[in-house]
Amino acid sequence: MTTVHTLRIDGADVAASDGQSILAVATENGIDIPTMCHLDGLSDTASCRLCLVEVAGSNKLTPACTTLVTEGMDITTTSEQLTEYRRTITEMLFLERNHICAICVANNHCELQDLAEKLQIDHFELPVINPSVGIDASHPLFAIDHNRCIMCQRCVRVCAEIEGAFTWGVMGSGIAERVVTDMGTPWGESPTCTSCGKCVQVCPTGALFENGRSIAEGSKAQRPFLPFLKRLGEGLEQT
Amino acid sequence: MTSTIVIDPVTRIEGHSKITIHLDDHGEVVDAQFHVTQFRGFERIAQGRPIHEMPSIMARICGICPVSHLIASSKACDQILAVEPPPTGADLRRVMNLAQIVQSNALSFFHLSSPDLLFGFDADPAQRNIIGLLQANPQLARDGVGVRRFGQQIIEWLGGKRIHPSWIVPGGVDSPLSEETRDRILSTVPEAIAAIERAIVWYKSSLLDWADEAASFGDFRSAFMGLVDQDGNVDHYDGLLRVMDADGNLLADRIDPTAYTDYLGEAVEPWTYLKSTYWKMLGYPDGVYRVGPLARVIVAGQMGTPRADIELDEFRRRLGRVPGSSFHYHYARLIDMLYAAERIEELLRGPDILLPRVRAFAGINSNEGIGVSEAPRGTLLHHYRVDDDGIVQWANLVIATGHNNLAMNRSVLQVAKRYVRSAELTEPMLNRVEAVIRCYDPCLSCSTHALGEMALQVQLIGHTGVVLDELVR
Numbered sequence: 001m002t003t004v005h006t007l008r009i010d011g012a013d014v015a016a017s018d019g020q021s022i023l024a025v026a027t028e029n030g031i032d033i034p035t036m037c038h039l040d041g042l043s044d045t046a047s048c049r050l051c052l053v054e055v056a057g058s059n060k061l062t063p064a065c066t067t068l069v070t071e072g073m074d075i076t077t078t079s080e081q082l083t084e085y086r087r088t089i090t091e092m093l094f095l096e097r098n099h100i101c102a103i104c105v106a107n108n109h110c111e112l113q114d115l116a117e118k119l120q121i122d123h124f125e126l127p128v129i130n131p132s133v134g135i136d137a138s139h140p141l142f143a144i145d146h147n148r149c150i151m152c153q154r155c156v157r158v159c160a161e162i163e164g165a166f167t168w169g170v171m172g173s174g175i176a177e178r179v180v181t182d183m184g185t186p187w188g189e190s191p192t193c194t195s196c197g198k199c200v201q202v203c204p205t206g207a208l209f210e211n212g213r214s215i216a217e218g219s220k221a222q223r224p225f226l227p228f229l230k231r232l233g234e235g236l237e238q239t
Numbered sequence: 240m241t242s243t244i245v246i247d248p249v250t251r252i253e254g255h256s257k258i259t260i261h262l263d264d265h266g267e268v269v270d271a272q273f274h275v276t277q278f279r280g281f282e283r284i285a286q287g288r289p290i291h292e293m294p295s296i297m298a299r300i301c302g303i304c305p306v307s308h309l310i311a312s313s314k315a316c317d318q319i320l321a322v323e324p325p326p327t328g329a330d331l332r333r334v335m336n337l338a339q340i341v342q343s344n345a346l347s348f349f350h351l352s353s354p355d356l357l358f359g360f361d362a363d364p365a366q367r368n369i370i371g372l373l374q375a376n377p378q379l380a381r382d383g384v385g386v387r388r389f390g391q392q393i394i395e396w397l398g399g400k401r402i403h404p405s406w407i408v409p410g411g412v413d414s415p416l417s418e419e420t421r422d423r424i425l426s427t428v429p430e431a432i433a434a435i436e437r438a439i440v441w442y443k444s445s446l447l448d449w450a451d452e453a454a455s456f457g458d459f460r461s462a463f464m465g466l467v468d469q470d471g472n473v474d475h476y477d478g479l480l481r482v483m484d485a486d487g488n489l490l491a492d493r494i495d496p497t498a499y500t501d502y503l504g505e506a507v508e509p510w511t512y513l514k515s516t517y518w519k520m521l522g523y524p525d526g527v528y529r530v531g532p533l534a535r536v537i538v539a540g541q542m543g544t545p546r547a548d549i550e551l552d553e554f555r556r557r558l559g560r561v562p563g564s565s566f567h568y569h570y571a572r573l574i575d576m577l578y579a580a581e582r583i584e585e586l587l588r589g590p591d592i593l594l595p596r597v598r599a600f601a602g603i604n605s606n607e608g609i610g611v612s613e614a615p616r617g618t619l620l621h622h623y624r625v626d627d628d629g630i631v632q633w634a635n636l637v638i639a640t641g642h643n644n645l646a647m648n649r650s651v652l653q654v655a656k657r658y659v660r661s662a663e664l665t666e667p668m669l670n671r672v673e674a675v676i677r678c679y680d681p682c683l684s685c686s687t688h689a690l691g692e693m694a695l696q697v698q699l700i701g702h703t704g705v706v707l708d709e710l711v712r
Contacts (some may be wrong), residue, residue: 135289
């Protein structure tokens with residue numbers, strides 16, 4: 001039997017099942033919390049820090065995607081401080097690499113662009129880094145432009161958790177961190193990649209894209225396979 | 240002693256430039272140079288980027304003629320994919336290119352140049368602009384706005400937005416034309432043609448007033464270059480290069496544009512960021528030639544549309560087969576616009592224009608591609624080399640204003656010799672120097688990829704190198 005918790009989010013009383021995350025409960029109740037590394041159907045890593053919320057009684061901010069609800073929690077999802085943090089994080093996601101929306105394959109289909117718009121970011125206050133970052137276009141169907149990668153690692157998780165190929169991994173640390181295929185093997189020479197394209201579909205920006213797509217043509221039309229598979233795995237679709 | 244005179248309103252050219260006029264010890268003009276003082280470096284920016292991004296990156300060179308860069312760039316990409324766009328896709332590219340020709344030529348003629356022609360080069364600069372035009376000749380001003388809107392609307396209806404549409408892609412265009420859009424465009428054609436024809440009538444009525452300017456606004460012998468189709472008629476999208484000398488003889492004909500390096504050299508001078516393209520057989524700097532509307536109407540046998548051909552016949556009766564003065568770019572620009580509007584209608588009435596097959600898909604099948612088209616200001620070449628993954632390793636852009644650079648320098652010298660009479664610059668003199676450059680409708684942002692607000696600086700330099708006078712706009 002499922003235990004039901006009662007808690008408060010932004011002053012409203014809500015009910016939640018045991019084992020649900022704050023993010024899941026907030027979403028169920030129509031409360032929007034910004035996310036980037038989270039994607040329904042994949043495990044959560046709390047790496048982007050955009051979904052941080054305030055929990056009464058705690059002196060530190062809490063990631064909503066990986067924190068499970070408890071009885072009597074009092075959660076604040078929107079405050080001046082949280083908004084400022086989210087704006088700064090988003091700005092840093094842009095500035096760490098080279099994002100130029102106007103000539104990006106994902107223009108108008110980009111979650112980072114949408115987030116910036118939602119947070120009303122129209123200029124950057126932090127210095128621009130403009131690192132020299134490469135492109136791997138060796139795969140016949142797909143390419144990765146590291147200039148646009150925000151290290152959400154959705155590609156790493158979907159490849160491992162859904163496709164089971166474990167092609168994608170992470171190399172380096174800090175600002176030198178990169179997602180790589182097969183320990184740094186060029187993607188086109190990868191012995192494990194099944195060319196399924198799931199990594200392209202889950203990428204929130206234009207970092208992963210189909211070869212031959214021009215500007216603004218990188219929509220993620222095939223993404224619905226994810227929640228279906230996840231729910232199937234949990235037995236929720238087997239009724 | 241150097242002095243700076245600030246003149247308001249600002250000038251009417253696109254980009255930053257400076258002119259120096261050199262005097263000998265008798266105070267006579269001996270040389271003049273047209274300097275373009277900004278640099279943007281798109282050839283370098285392109286390096287390391289995937290080939291499919293090229294059209295949209297290169298379109299950012301210019302907000303006035305992005306479609307021209309989309310066309311030339313996409314055609315270079317077509318070669319790298321080793322594909323021909325489906326015929327309907329190619330025709331749709333043609334329609335958008337011609338719409339670009341109309342809107343840019345309209346901007347040059349009506350908004351930038353017609354105030355000089357209406358009020359005269361000695362008129363008050365506060366009056367000599369589009370607002371003054373609106374008060375003095377509202378029909379001409381309204382026609383100018385209307386014709387430009389005609390071209391811009393077509394670009395928007397086809398590509399989703401007026402500036403930097405991404406509809407033209409390697410392999411063709413990214414979506415077919417709907418019947419509704421076709422009919423909407425067709426409904427606007429008659430008024431556009433009528434407005435252009437009214438402007439042509441007005442221009443022809445005032446042509447004789449400018450005999451003195453026509454004789455000194457770059458009136459010299461040179462070659463002319465443009466694209467022509469298989470029948471030798473004008474072609475803005477495809478075709479082969481034809482080069483004609485000042486006597487109407489063909490220096491070269493049916494040149495495959497992909498062999499441009501066999502014929503065209505690019506010289507670099509330390510005093511300008513704008514490269515000077517020259518006809519190799521005549522060497523540098525003697526190999527001066529001109530491109531753009533005047534060159535197009537000169538090298539073509541006919542325009543190929545009924546109304547434009549009638550106007551071309553009259554143009555040739557009035558001015559001869561190869562008029563030497565760059566002043567006649569204005570007249571040619573109007574005929575070019577008329578042709579474009581007529582041709583848009585012809586293409587849209589074609590039986591296959593609504594077919595859904597508009598784009599060819601392919602991988603990287605060649606490591607090099609060269610695309611050419613006629614931009615509003617003349618022949619435009621994009622040349623890319625890519626690695627086996629389609630990443631650009633090298634790019635070269637030959638822009639219309641670069642083709643015309645030698646001619647512009649020669650024109651500035653001619654105007655300076657005719658109108659500079661002392662060691663002091665006057666506003667009418669400056670305006671004429673500006674106006675001769677404006678005949679070419681130079682796009683300095685395109686040609687050097689300059690960034691910033693419009694500016695023109697003229698320096699008068701004595702034989703000792705002292706700056707005698709300076710005007711800044």
